[in-house]
Structures are given as structure tokens and as C-alpha cells.
Amino acid sequence: MKPTIALVGRPNVGKSTLFNRLTKSRDALVADQPGLTRDRHYGHGRVGDKPYLVVDTGGFEPVVDEGIMFEMAKQTLQAVDEADAIVFIVDGRTGLTPHDKIIANRLRQGSRPVWLAVNKAEGMNRAVVTSEFFELGLGEPVAISASHGEGVRTLLNEILERF
Ligand code: GDP
């Protein structure tokens, strides 16, 4: 099975940076699913003989409302519901925000497995940077650095093991 992995999170947490890293393989350029690859929010990746599809849901975000009424865009919700796995990205430098909690609440209602990735963790203590995110109720947070590549392969392997 070729899983679809949706990258979810509020703006600026590093979704697109992670997307680029996950789709860097040559396979990212192969248009074996024309309907999807024409859409720039979708990309292909592969680890060994395990291919996957990545969705950068941030590309779906319209104008971002920073207020309390923030909701995930309709298309984001659709991508989440259609995905096989979800990577919920939070920002380890900013720390936990109300938006993170809203998104977490929505993701906990879904049936898809969620991996909680604490991004921008390069140079930080893993236990310290992840600790405040346990309260999101999505299991053990994984420290990563999308821009430096740290923890990304481990996270990806954990996800792909399930499919
Ligand atoms: P998006 O809005 O969620 O798609 O976030 P972007 O991928 O556009 O990244 C937002 C900002 O965070 C950019 O300035 C990135 O360079 C930066 N960024 C992304 N990943 C990392 C990371 O692992 N470490 C640090 N320090 N900055 C990062």
C-alpha cells in the first residue's frame, strides 16, 4: 500500500519545509498519478521500496484568521479525512499555542493515526522541547528539524512501518 501522509499544522510551523524534504527523491518528479502531481500541494517520496504520497495542507489555507474563531480550512479537513497518516507539526521554539489545541482536538476526533512532530528542535534538548506538547493528547511528541533534517527519517520510518 502506498500511504498518503498529510502534513497539518498552523502557519509557519514548517509544513512546506518538511514537505520539500520528504519529496526530494527522484520519485517526486515522476508523474505516475497525473491528477495529483499536477497539484503542487502533492508530492511523491520513497524510502527503499516503500513509496508514499505527501500532502502539504498549508497550501490550502486561505486568509489566516489569527483570532479565536480560527478553523481549519475545508480543504485541509478533507485532506485530513482522506489521508492514511497525519503528521501534526508544532513549533518547538514558539511552544504550544491555542491554535495547536484546536487542531489537536479536531485530529483526535478523526480515525487516522496522528504523529505529533515538534519542529525546529535543532540544537534543543529533546525531552525539554517535547514536554509541553504531551497535553495535546496525541501520544509521544517526536522532536524534528525539517530544515536540518534531524529526526525526519526516524519519523518517516515509524509512519511507513504501519503500512
Ligand atoms: P509552513 O507555513 O508551515 O509551511 O512553514 P514553512 O515551511 O514555510 O516554514 C516557516 C518558517 O520556519 C520558515 O522561515 C522556515 O525556514 C522555518 N523553518 C522550517 N523548519 C524549520 C526548522 O526545522 N528549524 C528552524 N529553525 N526553522 C525552520
Ligand code: MG
Ligand atoms: Mg507552507
